[in-house]
Amino acid sequence: MQFSASRASLITAFFLIVTVVTQLIYIGLRSAGIDPPANIIWTVEAAAFLAICVFALVPLARGSAYGAAWAAVSLGGVFNVIQVGMGLAMFGPLKDAGVAMAPAFEAVLAGAFFLYFAGKFLFGFAGLLLGIHWLRIGGGAAKAVGGLAALTGLGAVATNLLAMSAGMDVVMLAGGVGTAATLFLAIAAAMLARTEAG
Structure with a gap:
């Protein structure tokens, strides 16, 4: 199957939004005092980041x-796949190992979050670049999205x-x-895809 640049951009934008939704669900459940189904959420995120x-x-x-x-978007996806994979594959065994493995768990957790921050940095950088594009050539709503x-x-x-x-x-x-x-970023990318598709 062949994918045009505009179609692939729309698919990327969709999966970026999927990751936003999973983040909001996870944080929302934690804030409400509910233990979120981390393995399900992280597996969905892993699939979304692989697609990205x-x-x-x-x-x-x-x-x-x-x-x-x-x-930047693609590399941000790579970093996030790795950090989600660390959560899925490593957090459980290290926690189950008890106090003796606590330092190892803390080190793995810190490493996963470093990759999480690096991924967010790259998504932010991509959003900055596309936002400047829409600020320069957009009008009305496009300029507003570009500014945001x-x-x-x-x-x-x-x-x-x-x-x-700082960690x-x-x-x-x-x-x-x-x-x-x-x-x-997802909204700006989707708008770009639609203009490129004509």
Whole structure:
């Protein structure tokens, strides 16, 4: 099956939104004092991030003028697949091993979150690039989306860069801004796909 750049961009945007929804569900359940079904949510996220890895490469391979943005999206997907995989494959056994493995669990957790922050950084960077595009050439709603994508993208770049150094101390701030940036990145990417499709 052949995928045009515009179709692959729309698919990528869809799966970016899937990851926003799963993040909101996970945080919403935790905030309500409900233990979220982490394995189900993380498995859905793993599939979504794998799709993002692949489909974001199509417009890049087809010579998109926004190659840096698509490269950032694809690499952000790669980092997130790895961090979700660490949660699915490593958190449980290390927790079950008890106190003796607590330092190893903390190290794996910190490593997973570093990759989480790096992925959000890259999604923010892509949102910043596409947001600037829509600020430059868009009108009305497109310019508004561009402004929000650029603003949240810049915020995600800054907060997640800080989080890569500070770690879990700023996880809620970095994760929240990064999730907002991912949403507006998806909208900006979908708009770009529709214009490129004619």
